Amino acid sequence: MLGLRKRSKPAGEVSVSRREETKFRDVRIFLVERKMGRSRRSFLTQLARSKGFTVEDFLSETVTHVVSEDRQPSSLWPWLKASSLRNLSMKQVLDISWFTDSMRDGRPVPVETRHLIQDSWTEVSSPAPAMVSQYACKRRTETENHNKMFTDAFEVLAENYEFSEMEGPCLAFRRAASVLKSLPSAVESLRAAQDLPCLGEHTKAVMEEILRCGRSFEVEKILSDERFQTLKLFTSVFGVGPKTAEKWHRRGLRSFSEVLAEPSIHLNRMQQSGFLHYGDISRAVSKAEARAVGNIIDEAVRAITPDAMLTLTGGFRRGKEFGHDVDLIVTAAEPGREQNLLSEIIDSLKKQGILLFCEYQASTFDTTKLPSHRFEAMDHFAKCFLILRLEGSRVDEGLHSAEGDSRNWRAVRVDLVSPPADHFAFTLLGWTGSRQFERDLRRFARLERRMLLDNHALFDKTKKEFLTATTEKDIFDHLGLEYIEPWQRNA
Ligand code: UTP
Ligand code: MN
Numbered sequence: 250m251l252g253l254r255k256r257s258k259p260a261g262e263v264s265v266s267r268r269e270e271t272k273f274r275d276v277r278i279f280l281v282e283r284k285m286g287r288s289r290r291s292f293l294t295q296l297a298r299s300k301g302f303t304v305e306d307f308l309s310e311t312v313t314h315v316v317s318e319d320r321q322p323s324s325l326w327p328w329l330k331a332s333s334l335r336n337l338s339m340k341q342v343l344d345i346s347w348f349t350d351s352m353r354d355g356r357p358v359p360v361e362t363r364h365l366i367q368d369s370w371t372e373v374s375s376p377a378p379a380m381v382s383q384y385a386c387k388r389r390t391e392t393e394n395h396n397k398m399f400t401d402a403f404e405v406l407a408e409n410y411e412f413s414e415m416e417g418p419c420l421a422f423r424r425a426a427s428v429l430k431s432l433p434s435a436v437e438s439l440r441a442a443q444d445l446p447c448l449g450e451h452t453k454a455v456m457e458e459i460l461r462c463g464r465s466f467e468v469e470k471i472l473s474d475e476r477f478q479t480l481k482l483f484t485s486v487f488g489v490g491p492k493t494a495e496k497w498h499r500r501g502l503r504s505f506s507e508v509l510a511e512p513s514i515h516l517n518r519m520q521q522s523g524f525l526h527y528g529d530i531s532r533a534v535s536k537a538e539a540r541a542v543g544n545i546i547d548e549a550v551r552a553i554t555p556d557a558m559l560t561l562t563g564g565f566r567r568g569k570e571f572g573h574d575v576d577l578i579v580t581a582a583e584p585g586r587e588q589n590l591l592s593e594i595i596d597s598l599k600k601q602g603i604l605l606f607c608e609y610q611a612s613t614f615d616t617t618k619l620p621s622h623r624f625e626a627m628d629h630f631a632k633c634f635l636i637l638r639l640e641g642s643r644v645d646e647g648l649h650s651a652e653g654d655s656r657n658w659r660a661v662r663v664d665l666v667s668p669p670a671d672h673f674a675f676t677l678l679g680w681t682g683s684r685q686f687e688r689d690l691r692r693f694a695r696l697e698r699r700m701l702l703d704n705h706a707l708f709d710k711t712k713k714e715f716l717t718a719t720t721e722k723d724i725f726d727h728l729g730l731e732y733i734e735p736w737q738r739n740a
Contacts, residue, residue, distance in 0.1 A: 270298075270301055271301060271302075271303050272300075272301030272302070272356070272697070272698075272699065273301065273302060273303070273356065273357050273697055274303075274696060274697060275313065275382065275383065275384070275697060276302065276303065276313055276314055276357045277303045277304075277305055277311055277312050277313045277314065278297060278302060278303065278304045278305065278312070278313075278314045278315075278316055278348070279304070279305045279307070279308050279309075279312040279314070279315050279316070280293055280294060280304065280316050280317075280348075281315060281316065281317040281318070281319065281325070281328075283317070283318075283319050283324075283325075283328070284317070284318045284319040285317075285318040285319075285345075293348070294306075296352060297348070297351075297352065300352060300355055301355075302351070302357070308329075308332055308334070309334075310334060310335065310336055312340060313339075313340060313341065313380070314340070314341045314343055314347070314357075315329065315340050315341065315342045315343065316343050316344075316345060316347065316348045317342070317343070317344070317345065317366060318345045320344055320366060322366055322367060322368055325342070325366060326342075326366075326368040329342065335444075336444045338444075339380045339381070339444050340380065341360050341364075341365070341380060342365065342366045342367075342368075343360065343364045343365060343366065344363075344364050344365070344366055346363070346364060347360060347364035350364075354729070356698070356729045357729065358729065359729065359730060359731040360731075361731075381428060381431065381432075381444075381445055381446060382446065383424075383428075383446035383447055384689045384692065384693045384697075385424075385427050385431070385683075385685050385686045385688070385689035385690075385740035386686060386689045386690040386693050386728075386730060386733065386740075387693070387730065387731075388427075388428075388431040388740065389431065389733060389734075389737035390427070390430050390431040390686075390737060390738065390739045390740045391568070391736060391737055391739060392567065392568050392569055392570075392736070392739050394429075394430050395432060395433070395434050395435045396429035396430065396432060396435055396436055398435075398459055399426070399429050399436065399455075399456055399459060400426040400429050400430055402455055402459060402465050402468045403422040403423070403425055403426040403429075403452070403455070404422070404423075404426060405468050405471055405472060406418075406422045406455070406467070406468060406471070407419045407420075407422035407423045407426070408477075408481070409471045409477055410422065411491060412476075412477065412480045412491055412494075412495070414491075418451070421447070421449055421451075421452070422452065423685055424447040424685070425447050425448050425449070425452040427447075427685045427689075427740045428445055428446060428447045428448065429445075430739065430740065431740065436456070437460075438460065439453060439456060439457055439460065442456060455467065455468070475503075476498060479494075479498050479502075479503050480494045480495065480498060482504075482505070483497055483498070483508070485531055486505075486520060486523040486524060486527060487519060487520070487522065487523030487526075487527075487530055487636075487662065488517060488519030488520040488522070488523045489520055489523065493520075497514070502514075505524065505527075509524065518606070518608070519606070519608060519634075522605065522606040522636055526605065526606075526636055526660040528651060529659045529660035529661070530573075530636065530660055530661070530662050532649065532650075532651060532659075533571035533572065533573065533649065534571060534572050534573065534574065534575060534649065534661055534662070535570070535571055535644075535646070535649040536565060536569075536570055536571070537644050537645050537646040537647075537649075538575075538639060538644050538648065538649055538659075538661060539561065539565045539572065539575045540561075540645070541639060541643040541644045541645070542575045542577075542637060542639060542661055542663055543559065543561050543575070543577065544643070545598075545603070545637070545639075545643065546559060546577055546579075546594065546598075546663070546665070547559045549594050549597040549598060549601075550579055550590075550594060552597065553590065553593045553594065553597065554581055554583070554586060554590070556581065556582045556583070557579055557580065557581045557582070557586075557590065558579070558580050558581075558582075559577055559578070559579055560577065560578045560579075560580075560677060561575070561576070561577060562576045562577065562578055562677060562680040562681050563575070563576030563664075563680060563681065563682060564576075564682065564683070566681050566735045567681060567682065567683065567735050567736055567738055567739050568735070568736035568739075569739070571649075573662065574661070574662035574663060574664055575661060575662070575663045575664070576663075576664045576666075576680055577663065577664070577665050577666075578665075578666050578667070578668065578673070578676055578677060578680060579591070579594065579665060579666075579667045580667065580668065580669075580670050580673050581667075581670065582670060584669065584670065585669075587612075587630075587631065587667045587668065587669050587670070588612060588631065590631075590667050591609065591631050591632070591633055591665060591667050592609065594665065595607055595609060595633060595635075598635070598637065602638075603637050603638040603639075603640075604635065604636075604637065604638075605635075605636040605637060605638055605660055606634075606635060606636035607633055607634075607635050607636075608633060608634045608635075609631075609632075609633040610631065610632050610633065611631055612629060612630055612631040612667075613629040614628075614629035614630050614668075614669075614672075614705065615629075628666065628668075628676070628679065628703070628704035628705060629705065630666050630667060630668040630669075630672070630676065630704070630705070631666070631667045632664065632665060632666040632667065633664070633665050634662070634663075634664055635662070635663040635664070635665065636660050636661070636662055636663070637660070637661050637663050638658055638659075638660060639658060639659055639660070639661045640657065640658050641657040641658060641659075642657070666680060668704075668705070671717070671719075672705055672706065673719075674718040674719055674720055674721055674723060674724060675702075675703070675704055675705055675706055675707065675718065675724065676704050676705075677721060678690075678704075678721045678724055679703065679704030680704070681721075681735050681738060682738065683738060683739055683740050685740040686733075686738040686739075686740040689740065690702055690728075691703070693728065693730070694707070694728055698728055698729065699711050700716075700727070700728065702724070702728070707724060707727055707728075709727075
């Protein structure tokens with residue numbers, strides 16, 4: 250017993266210290282000796298490890314990047330296939346130029362087509378599926394979802410865990426849904442899903458049931474569960490979060506009329522407006538309506554400062570046809586001007602008689618207090634959450650109204666944020682979403698790059714400095730990520 254412990258301890262220590270030096274955990278390199286030669290291979294291995302890269306001595310399932318000096322697919326690929334690895338199609342097979350570029354930059358550079366050594370046989374027969382990353386910010390996810398059958402089920406499970414405050418399983422199902430959304434076609438068998446990241450046992454069991462029976466009994470049970478239904482109903486009200494919904498449910502309340510009739514419940518201003526405009530703001534906002542709202546705000550802004558700029562962000566910037574609100578960023582060219590801009594816009598909307606609700610949060614952003622290590626999800630820029638009255642006459646394609654509704658207006662939820670101009674790129678990236686895309690950008694920055702990213706800034710913990718950016722592309726470049734267009738961020 251003692252002897253065993255003594256022998257196993259040093260081995261444990263070695264692996265721990267090696268893991269500490271490893272910087273890029275999603276990259277595990279294997280260098281092919283053929284043509285490279287043993288001594289050069291050993292030199293390159295040392296070099297890469299000294300820069301924090303993981304280099305595997307053997308070609309195994311865990312390798313993600315196979316690097317070869319031999320550019321001939323006809324000799325490299327038969328050798329790779331002879332290795333009989335199960336997940337060969339998931340590996341990047343790369344020219345040495347990817348490796349030297351990565352050494353030069355001190356981080357794995359994004360894989361480009363010129364780096365790839367493609368199997369000439371599979372290229373003509375069927376293109377090898379590209380490796381699916383565990384990070385949403387390394388996947389391209391357009392609005393079309395080929396796996397809705399699974400992702401809708403996962404969303405119910407995630408929401409149910411959220412209501413029970415079980416963050417772990419909730420995130421796991423959201424991550425799994427996000428992976429499936431990025432696929433170019435529907436998953437038709439469990440086999441097809443076996444090499445995908447982020448799919449755990451529970452997830453796979455749900456998928457198997459859906460594949461076999463067309464539905465998941467666990468999901469159906471949740472959907473028919475009274476508590477789930479009530480919490481879902483309550484949280485659909487603007488201003489009511491899971492905590493409040495839970496509190497009302499615990500008090501035995503089951504419907505809106507019960508909540509509204511309960512004398513001991515004091516609704517805040519946001520919740521009152523939420524109930525008042527419930528029918529309108531729980532109905533989706535169309536792209537044409539979002540454009541009309543943009544025009545209204547733009548007119549107000551221009552009357553205040555002609556050089557201000559308004560940018561539509563959120564789901565509509567990602568190409569969605571419908572959304573739950575309209576997200577807009579306003580920036581002024583003149584430094585400091587952003588401080589009062591929103592208040593003036595709000596005044597203008599009030600004068601026009603179209604402001605139905607407004608919660609204004611003044612800026613708590615303070616550059617003199619940077620670097621702040623408390624990188625939070627919410628931002629400190631001046632912002633406001635509004636409900637606006639939108640006239641049908643302002644909408645090109647007419648209002649997206651409920652059936653039988655003869656009013657010529659509807660209420661629309663609008664979010665406005667006003668960052669200083671030099672922080673615009675971070676705000677744009679943060680507010681474009683999707684939420685899962687943002688979550689993974691931050692996780693990727695922290696775990697793979699030792700950087701902190703939020704809606705204000707990007708901080709490099711190694712260099713102990715902030716990295717500036719004027720465009721979203723600058724931020725992707727700092728993170729060593731291939732640029733993902735807004736319409737590819739529907740993770
Ligand atoms: P939304 O909740 O509006 O999501 O937030 P969405 O993608 O536009 O979806 P729909 O179409 O309206 O339903 C948009 C982005 O803004 C960020 C969120 O994290 C999300 O990525 N956001 C929102 C903030 O960063 N801060 C806020 O205060 C609000
Ligand atoms: Mn939105």
